[in-house]
Amino acid sequence: MDCNLFPAGERILADIESIFKKDLKLNEFVITLVEMNENKSPVNHMDHCLCLESWCVPYLYNYTHIRLKELRKQKKRDLSGHNKLLIGALLLNPDVTLFWNMRRELVTNLRIDPQFELQFTSVILSRKPKSPEVFSYRKWVLTVSNSVPLDPVLLANELQICELAANRYHSNYSAWNHRIWCLESVSDPSIYIEEWEKSRHWVSSHVSDYSGFHYRQKVLQYLVKVSTSDVKILKKCDSSLIKVAINSLQQFLHPTDDGFVGNDYKLTTVTKKILKDSKSCQLSFESIELGLIASELLFNTDLLVTFPGHEAIWCHRRFIIYVYKKFINKLKMQIEKEANIHKDSNGVPVEKDPKFECISESLLQRLIQFEEMICIQFKTDFDSVYSDRHSFRLNNLTR
Template sequence: MQEEFYAAAEKILSDLYNLFSKDPKLKSFEILPVVQIENKSPIHVEEHCLALESWCVPHIYCYAYKNLMNHRQIKGKLRDAEKCNTLLMGALLLNPDITTFWNMRKELIRSGKLDPYFDLHFTSVILTFKPKCADLYAFRKWILKYLVQSSRNNENLFENEIQICEAAADRYSNNYHAWTHRIWCLTQSLPNSLQREWAASMKWVQRHVSDYSGFHYRQKLITFLLSYIDSRSYDQEVIKLILFSVDEATEGFLHNFKTYELTAQTIPLTLKIFVYELSLNSDLIWNFVGHEALWCHRRFIFHEIKRLLLDSNCPKYWGRLDTSNPADGTPPEKTPKIGKHSVGKRWTAFEIFLEHNSRILRD
């Protein structure tokens, strides 16, 4: 009986291999809960979406695993590349959490027996089934590094990878592995992707107010943006596109601080970005009450604002705003300073007000 199932498993694995080879537009994979065995193929394809009936899963996996481990132990090297590729595809499609099998695929790529672009497509399909697999992201990272080092055409490589990460994060909330991989992709594509990712992450946090990992990504993005500005070699057009929305929101939020002459024109660029982030965060807290991720992100914002305000390299924050004499010669009135304590008091009062009203809405 087992031999019959193994014979069927070999045929199914061969069909899966041929399917991936012939259809580069395959985009997803699922297992269908079918217990009853029928006299037909358990592979289903509809609109480039792949599915496998559940009754054959244990037989395919056991057959592939057994043969791969025997091959690994006895032969040592991957001599029959096509057979190994077929077995590996079946095993990893069903269980991508085996590092040994990913290392075997690396051997095939290094030896030139497997196209790395084929594996980028293959693993993107697996991500629709297992969007939180750490080994899978590690393997994709290895492939991307391999392609960059080989100097092949990789113009849109990281842009496509970021889109795949977003799709995986959409499938599994708080997907730490997907967001961490996206952070790495961002570091490889800076500064070209800054403006696009700034807008994309803002839309994401507005739609996923409880996603801690999404907010962590935005914090990293802000950090990269500030480093880019501090480098003094940034592209003015990129910054203009980012600040197009920042100035309007910042001006609306700073009405709380008119007494201290804080406006979008008087505060520095780096502080302006955090004030904009604070404005966005305040709107989300008002509209979506009781989400801890929003308050954790707010703590990050205030930590960075405090760091900037206490920066000894920014003395202009604390100076008098207007010391000129009026035209009629009368002594000028004292102009309020933008001081640490005055701004801090106003911000503290605003925080108490916001927290109090949020508690009322929550109750």
């Protein structure tokens, strides 16, 4: 298609660029269904929303695509005309890597302000919330503008954009991965604790969307890591999180009257120790780490009860069990290491305390007992398939 066949293209692009310059609070882009040219500008603007009539979309995109390819081939390129064309092209199709690379060139040559790019990409995400190219470019802009680590204002803005994108598109891993990147750039435990609570509310209202659970898993892994290195960091940030962890662990480990007798005395010993430690504020990292895992397991159980028949909840439970088993293996190694340290003068290991000799095994048995009850409880019409799969994986847990 010859560019001369759409003479209105330049005027439409100029109108779009003008709106971006005038409205610094522009936050949405939509294409309205208008099948015929009504001999007026197809660009509309109201309430910080940019609207483009659908009849001109194929013509405008072809126009920008051809013009940009022509400019790209020129040996001595005039970058001044690129911005307007790229705005139009990327609004209509943000999944073209070449166009984003051309915008990177403009930013590098100081032809456009990185702050404008953040607004521009947020407008694109209002229509294409799952585009990985947009999030990748946004990450690049924040990096080259020396905004990483993100300050509180920028971080809040990025988290809000990610949440809007996740709400607009199911299973939006691009948005959640960008959110993870934002947290990793800050590495502030208090932010992770806030995200722990926020993600709890989000997954509770999007129980079939596993991408939200995947994000929550990343937050859980970070909190477990922090509790392992220094529990005082978590306590300083939010003491309520510590209380939740301790209460969940007590609830999970508390012996029941359902016939499970074998290792109950060990579980009772562990629970009493946790109660004693929590009263004296001498919280070990093992207690907090296992408590966080237990709290997530109990939360997942509540979701299964409230929202039956959702595979995403069962998949998330599989991850929780994986983290629990990983903790058990680490605890077992620590117990064996301590046993090797405590030897007499002849190098013979001293007698172990029988109450703590099989702590890791008793904790694993408690998990298996708990999960077996779950499989029986949820063997219903809604969850029978998922329950059977979970039971099968549970049988492989001790291997």
